[in-house]
Amino acid sequence: MNVTKAAAFALVVVLGGAGCAASGGPQRVSSVAARPDAVVRVANHNWADMNVYLLRSGQKLRLGTVTAMQTALFRLARTDQHVGQKLQLLVDPIGSTQTYTTHSFTVQPGQEVDFTIQNHLPTSSLAIWNR
Secondary structure, three states: OHHHHHHHHHHHHHHHHHHHHHHOOOOOOOHHHHOOOEEEEEEEOOOOOEEEEEEEOOEEEEEEEEOOOOEEEEEEOOOOOOOOOOEEEEEEEOOOOOOEEOOOEOOOOOEEEEEEEOOOHHHOEEEEEEO
Protein backbone atom coordinates (compact mmCIF):
# COMPACT_ATOMS: atom_id res chain seq x y z
CA MET A 1 0.00 0.00 0.00
CA ASN A 2 2.86 2.41 0.78
CA VAL A 3 4.41 1.53 -2.58
CA THR A 4 1.19 2.54 -4.34
CA LYS A 5 1.06 5.90 -2.54
CA ALA A 6 4.72 6.54 -3.30
CA ALA A 7 4.19 5.69 -6.98
CA ALA A 8 1.16 7.99 -7.17
CA PHE A 9 3.13 10.81 -5.51
CA ALA A 10 6.02 10.33 -7.94
CA LEU A 11 3.60 10.44 -10.88
CA VAL A 12 2.09 13.71 -9.64
CA VAL A 13 5.53 15.26 -9.20
CA VAL A 14 6.64 14.18 -12.69
CA LEU A 15 3.45 15.40 -14.38
CA GLY A 16 3.47 18.65 -12.42
CA GLY A 17 7.09 19.28 -13.42
CA ALA A 18 6.29 18.55 -17.04
CA GLY A 19 3.50 21.11 -16.96
CA CYS A 20 5.85 23.80 -15.69
CA ALA A 21 8.49 22.88 -18.26
CA ALA A 22 5.95 23.06 -21.09
CA SER A 23 4.76 26.48 -20.06
CA GLY A 24 8.24 27.88 -19.60
CA GLY A 25 7.97 28.23 -15.83
CA PRO A 26 5.95 30.71 -13.82
CA GLN A 27 3.89 33.17 -15.84
CA ARG A 28 4.10 36.91 -15.21
CA VAL A 29 0.87 38.82 -14.95
CA SER A 30 0.99 41.86 -17.18
CA SER A 31 0.49 45.20 -15.51
CA VAL A 32 -2.54 45.83 -17.76
CA ALA A 33 -4.29 42.66 -16.56
CA ALA A 34 -3.55 43.51 -12.92
CA ARG A 35 -5.28 46.89 -13.12
CA PRO A 36 -9.00 46.90 -12.35
CA ASP A 37 -11.56 48.45 -14.67
CA ALA A 38 -12.69 52.03 -14.20
CA VAL A 39 -16.38 52.36 -13.35
CA VAL A 40 -19.05 55.01 -13.72
CA ARG A 41 -21.71 55.00 -10.98
CA VAL A 42 -24.80 57.04 -11.85
CA ALA A 43 -27.29 57.89 -9.10
CA ASN A 44 -30.46 59.24 -10.69
CA HIS A 45 -32.28 61.50 -8.19
CA ASN A 46 -34.42 62.86 -11.03
CA TRP A 47 -38.07 61.94 -11.60
CA ALA A 48 -37.32 60.92 -15.21
CA ASP A 49 -35.53 57.83 -16.46
CA MET A 50 -32.20 58.84 -18.03
CA ASN A 51 -30.24 57.59 -21.00
CA VAL A 52 -26.55 58.00 -20.14
CA TYR A 53 -23.87 58.57 -22.79
CA LEU A 54 -20.10 58.86 -22.68
CA LEU A 55 -18.65 61.57 -24.93
CA ARG A 56 -15.07 61.28 -26.22
CA SER A 57 -13.57 63.26 -29.09
CA GLY A 58 -16.99 64.02 -30.52
CA GLN A 59 -18.13 60.40 -30.31
CA LYS A 60 -21.24 59.50 -28.33
CA LEU A 61 -21.31 56.04 -26.72
CA ARG A 62 -24.47 54.92 -24.94
CA LEU A 63 -23.67 53.43 -21.52
CA GLY A 64 -27.28 52.57 -20.66
CA THR A 65 -30.43 53.74 -18.91
CA VAL A 66 -30.82 54.63 -15.25
CA THR A 67 -34.36 54.44 -13.94
CA ALA A 68 -35.72 57.33 -11.85
CA MET A 69 -34.56 57.21 -8.22
CA GLN A 70 -32.18 54.30 -8.93
CA THR A 71 -28.41 53.83 -9.26
CA ALA A 72 -26.56 52.00 -12.03
CA LEU A 73 -22.94 50.96 -12.44
CA PHE A 74 -21.21 50.97 -15.83
CA ARG A 75 -17.74 49.46 -16.36
CA LEU A 76 -15.11 51.00 -18.61
CA ALA A 77 -12.90 48.02 -19.42
CA ARG A 78 -9.17 48.69 -19.14
CA THR A 79 -8.88 47.84 -22.84
CA ASP A 80 -11.34 50.58 -23.79
CA GLN A 81 -9.93 53.64 -25.48
CA HIS A 82 -11.84 55.79 -22.99
CA VAL A 83 -9.47 55.31 -20.06
CA GLY A 84 -7.00 58.19 -19.81
CA GLN A 85 -8.86 60.30 -22.40
CA LYS A 86 -10.83 63.52 -21.87
CA LEU A 87 -14.42 62.45 -21.36
CA GLN A 88 -17.82 63.91 -20.59
CA LEU A 89 -21.10 62.36 -19.51
CA LEU A 90 -24.33 63.36 -21.21
CA VAL A 91 -27.73 62.54 -19.76
CA ASP A 92 -30.88 62.62 -21.83
CA PRO A 93 -34.14 62.42 -19.87
CA ILE A 94 -36.58 60.09 -21.59
CA GLY A 95 -39.59 62.08 -22.81
CA SER A 96 -37.83 65.45 -22.62
CA THR A 97 -35.85 67.61 -25.02
CA GLN A 98 -33.59 68.92 -22.24
CA THR A 99 -30.13 67.30 -21.84
CA TYR A 100 -27.19 67.87 -19.53
CA THR A 101 -23.47 67.45 -20.18
CA THR A 102 -20.81 67.34 -17.47
CA HIS A 103 -17.51 69.17 -17.55
CA SER A 104 -14.52 67.30 -19.03
CA PHE A 105 -12.71 64.73 -16.89
CA THR A 106 -10.24 61.87 -17.23
CA VAL A 107 -10.40 58.50 -15.52
CA GLN A 108 -7.68 55.93 -14.92
CA PRO A 109 -7.95 52.18 -14.30
CA GLY A 110 -9.23 51.47 -10.80
CA GLN A 111 -10.96 54.82 -10.41
CA GLU A 112 -14.67 55.41 -9.96
CA VAL A 113 -16.66 58.26 -11.44
CA ASP A 114 -19.65 59.11 -9.25
CA PHE A 115 -22.27 61.09 -11.11
CA THR A 116 -25.40 62.23 -9.26
CA ILE A 117 -28.27 63.49 -11.40
CA GLN A 118 -30.56 65.99 -9.66
CA ASN A 119 -34.09 67.09 -10.59
CA HIS A 120 -32.65 70.46 -11.63
CA LEU A 121 -30.03 69.06 -14.04
CA PRO A 122 -27.49 71.93 -13.71
CA THR A 123 -27.11 71.11 -9.99
CA SER A 124 -25.96 67.56 -10.79
CA SER A 125 -22.52 66.64 -9.47
CA LEU A 126 -19.54 64.57 -10.55
CA ALA A 127 -16.68 63.23 -8.43
CA ILE A 128 -13.77 60.89 -9.23
CA TRP A 129 -12.02 58.78 -6.63
CA ASN A 130 -9.73 55.76 -6.36
CA ARG A 131 -11.38 52.49 -5.39
